[in-house]
Amino acid sequence: MNHTNNTQQSNDARHDDDAALTEFLSSLMDYTPTIPDELVEHYLAKSGFQCPDVRLIRLVAVATQKFVAEVAGDALLQCRARQSAVVKDKREKQQKDKRPILTMEDLSKALRDYGVNVKHQEYFADSPSTGMDPASRDE
Amino acid sequence: MSHGGGESGRLLEKSQHAKRKSGASGDEFAQAIAKIAVAQICESAGFQTFQQSALEILSDATIQYIRNLGKLAQSYTNLAGRTNVNALDVIQGLEELGSSQGFADASDIDHCIASSGTVRELVQYFSEAEDIPFAYSIPTFPVVRERKPVPSFLQIGEEPPPEHIPAWLPAFPDPQTYVQLPTENEGATDSNTRKFELARLHTRTDRSLPNLQNYTGNGSGGPSSVAPVGGSEAKLAVEGNPFLAAPLQFGEKEVSHVVPPAKPSNEAAVRNLIDQNCLLDNHVPVLDTFAPPIEAMKSWSCDSEDGQKKVLLNQRPAVQFKIGVGKKSLGIALELSSQNKGVEKMSPWSGKDSEKDDKKIRAEKILKQSTDNPRELAQL
Structure with a gap:
C-alpha cells in the first residue's frame, strides 16, 4: 500500500512538473x-x-x-x-x-x-x- | 533605457570600425547585436558603464553559451534518434552546462527531466526578471538572396532547337550574347597556334643540333663523303637518328647499324667487333687496327660480287661506299644481298670464308688486345 501510495505521489508530482513546464513554455510565447x-x-x-x-x-x-x-x-x-x-x-x-x-x-x-x-x-x-x-x- | 540606447549607438560605430579594421568575417552583425543585448542585461543588473574589452568578452562568452547549449541539445536529440529538438533536450543541455556550478537535485540521478532544478531556477528567474525588450527591431538574418533560375524552354514556350534537348532544361541565352564569342576565340587560338609554332621551330633547331653532331661524328668515324655517296640507305639512317641521337654516343650508334645482318655466319665476327667497341668505348682506333682483315674481307666480297655481276650490278656504288667504312659495309652488304635474293648463291662462299675470317680476326684481335689494352686503360 505504502509503495503504491509513493508511486502515486511521485506520479502526481511528475504531472505537476509537466504542467509547470508546459505552463512555463507557453508563457514564453508572450515574453520578449x-x-x-x-x-x-x-x-x-x-x-x-x-x-x-x-x-x-x-x-x-x-x-x-x-x-x-x-x-x-x-x-x-x-x-x-x-x-x-x-x-x-x-x-x-x-x-x-x-x-x-x-x-x-x-x-x-x-x-x-x-x-x-x-x-x-x-x-x-x-x-x-x-x-x-x-x-x-x-x- | 535612454542610456542603453546611447551605448548601443556607440557600439554600432565601434563595430563598424572593427569591421573596417579586421575585414569581413561575416559575423559582425550578430556580434554587434549580441553586444547590445549583453549591455542591456548588464545595465539591468546595475552597471552603468563598462570597459569596451569587458563587454566584448562577455558578449563572446554569451555567444559561446548559446552555441554550446545548441550543440548539447542537438547531441541529446541525436542520441534519442530524432532530428527535431524538443524542450527536454534543451533542459538536459542546460543541466550539463550548469553542472559546473551545480543546481538543485543535481545529485538525484533518477529525477524527471521536467522537474529538473535548472528548470525551477529558470522559472524563478523568469518570474523575477523585468521584461526588457531589445532596443532595436532586427530583420531576420543572415539574409539569403533568392536565386532566380534561368527559365526553361517550357516556361518560355519555345521549342528547343535540337530535338534531343528536353523542354525542361534551361533555355539558351539570346544569340547576341554569344554570337561575338567565336571571333574572340579564334583570335586566341591564332595567338596560341602562333606560339605553338614558335615553340616547334625552337625545338626543331634544338633537334638539328644533335643531327649536326651526328654528321660530324660520322665524319670522324669514316670519310666525310659518306653521306652523299651512301644514297638512300645512309640518309635513312641519319634521318632515323634524331630520336636516338641525344642519349647515344657515336660508338653505339654505328653498332646499331651493324646489328641486323641477315647472315648468321658473319654475325659472330660482327658481334666480336661490337663487343670490342663496347669494351673500348671509342671505335676509331679499333677500326684502324682491324683495317687489314677487313680489307681482306672486302676484297673477297668484291671478288664474289664481281663473279655475280648480274645480280648485284645495281648496288655497285653502294658496295664501294661500304668499302670505305669497314663495319657498315658488312651489315649493309649482307642486307642488300638478301634483298636481291642473291643469298642462296652467296651462302656457300660466305659460309666458308667467314670461318677463315673469324679465325683470322680472332687471332688478330687477341694480339691487338694484348698490345692495346694498357693504352686503352690509360685512356679510360
Whole structure:
C-alpha cells in the first residue's frame, strides 16, 4: 500500500512538473527576451540545432539571459567589494567611484566561476584614457 | 533605457570600425547585436558603464553559451534518434552546462527531466526578471538572396532547337550574347597556334643540333663523303637518328647499324667487333687496327660480287661506299644481298670464308688486345 501510495505521489508530482513546464513554455510565447530571437536562432542554427518551435528559441534565450545576468551580478558584487575596500582607504574618492563600471578585472573573476578563463593582458589599453590617471588605475 | 540606447549607438560605430579594421568575417552583425543585448542585461543588473574589452568578452562568452547549449541539445536529440529538438533536450543541455556550478537535485540521478532544478531556477528567474525588450527591431538574418533560375524552354514556350534537348532544361541565352564569342576565340587560338609554332621551330633547331653532331661524328668515324655517296640507305639512317641521337654516343650508334645482318655466319665476327667497341668505348682506333682483315674481307666480297655481276650490278656504288667504312659495309652488304635474293648463291662462299675470317680476326684481335689494352686503360 505504502509503495503504491509513493508511486502515486511521485506520479502526481511528475504531472505537476509537466504542467509547470508546459505552463512555463507557453508563457514564453508572450515574453520578449532581451536577447533577440533572431540572434539566438542564428547561433543555434550554426551549431546544428533545428527546431521550428519559437518557445524553444525563447527558452534558450531566457537561459542565456539568466547566465549573463548571473555573471553580471557576480561582477557587480566583485566591483562593490573592491570599491568598499578602496573606500575604506580613501574616503575622498567615495563620490567619484559611485558609478559601477564593468571592468575586465571583475568580469574575469566572475567568469572564472562559470568555467571561462579570461586572461587579461597586463598592459592592455582598454581606452585612450587608460594610462592618463595612474592614481585612479592603481586602486 | 535612454542610456542603453546611447551605448548601443556607440557600439554600432565601434563595430563598424572593427569591421573596417579586421575585414569581413561575416559575423559582425550578430556580434554587434549580441553586444547590445549583453549591455542591456548588464545595465539591468546595475552597471552603468563598462570597459569596451569587458563587454566584448562577455558578449563572446554569451555567444559561446548559446552555441554550446545548441550543440548539447542537438547531441541529446541525436542520441534519442530524432532530428527535431524538443524542450527536454534543451533542459538536459542546460543541466550539463550548469553542472559546473551545480543546481538543485543535481545529485538525484533518477529525477524527471521536467522537474529538473535548472528548470525551477529558470522559472524563478523568469518570474523575477523585468521584461526588457531589445532596443532595436532586427530583420531576420543572415539574409539569403533568392536565386532566380534561368527559365526553361517550357516556361518560355519555345521549342528547343535540337530535338534531343528536353523542354525542361534551361533555355539558351539570346544569340547576341554569344554570337561575338567565336571571333574572340579564334583570335586566341591564332595567338596560341602562333606560339605553338614558335615553340616547334625552337625545338626543331634544338633537334638539328644533335643531327649536326651526328654528321660530324660520322665524319670522324669514316670519310666525310659518306653521306652523299651512301644514297638512300645512309640518309635513312641519319634521318632515323634524331630520336636516338641525344642519349647515344657515336660508338653505339654505328653498332646499331651493324646489328641486323641477315647472315648468321658473319654475325659472330660482327658481334666480336661490337663487343670490342663496347669494351673500348671509342671505335676509331679499333677500326684502324682491324683495317687489314677487313680489307681482306672486302676484297673477297668484291671478288664474289664481281663473279655475280648480274645480280648485284645495281648496288655497285653502294658496295664501294661500304668499302670505305669497314663495319657498315658488312651489315649493309649482307642486307642488300638478301634483298636481291642473291643469298642462296652467296651462302656457300660466305659460309666458308667467314670461318677463315673469324679465325683470322680472332687471332688478330687477341694480339691487338694484348698490345692495346694498357693504352686503352690509360685512356679510360
